[in-house]
Amino acid sequence: MQTAITQSAPSHSLSESLQKFAATIPGKITVGLAATAVVAAAAHVAIPLPFTPVPFILTPLAVLGVGLALGPVAGFFTMLAYLAEGAAGLPVFSPMGPGGLAHLLGPNGGFLMAYPLVAAIVGFLTQKLSTRVPRFLAATIGGTVAIAVLFLCGASWFMQFAGHSLQATWIGAVAPFLPGEAIKILAAAGIYSTLVRAKASKSAQN
Secondary structure (H helix, E strand, O other): OOOHHHOOOOOOOHHHHHHHHHOOHHHHHHHHHHHHHHHHHOOOOOOEOOOOOEEEEEEHHHHHHHHHOOOOOOOHHHHHHHHHHHHOOOOOOOOOOOHHHHHHOOOOHHHHHOOHHHHHHHHHHHHHHHOOOHHHHHHHHHHHHHHHHHHHHHHHHHHHHOOOOOHHHHHHHHHHHHHHHHHHHHHHHHHHHHHHHHHHHHHHHO
């Protein structure tokens, strides 16, 4: 018993130290940069579709995760940092585009530029709704509204950029992606609610 307590003490101390560091400005910057790396990794998981320049991509799932994990303010600025990294030429956007500023201003630019809003919306709504409904439902509602804004911005930009009609935009930038986005929303909400529950349980045990 004494050995188990002795072994758990350094782990507990390390966890507390990491939490304290994450609350500092350098810690917040480190966490934000790590989050942009996660979003960049998700951006490289992309499947091209033959009828549209908009690929099926995992980035929205990562952006929802950033908003849920960091909250609306930190999530917003983290995604701004991600866009700045991409505009500066770092390989953080999907490899299917030209990269850099040209990628940000290309046919998918509306989706990219909406990412800070997506993170802020899902973080804000989930925080507000979690006091009234279960966390999973709160995150699902927040994610649904955030993804709706993502597609509104992305499709509007796509329609103007390509000169497509509303019907062509619906087919090329919205409809084929909706089932996948529904899965991403549920996945993000499930991961978030599970991690929060686990954290709360651990805190109660301590």
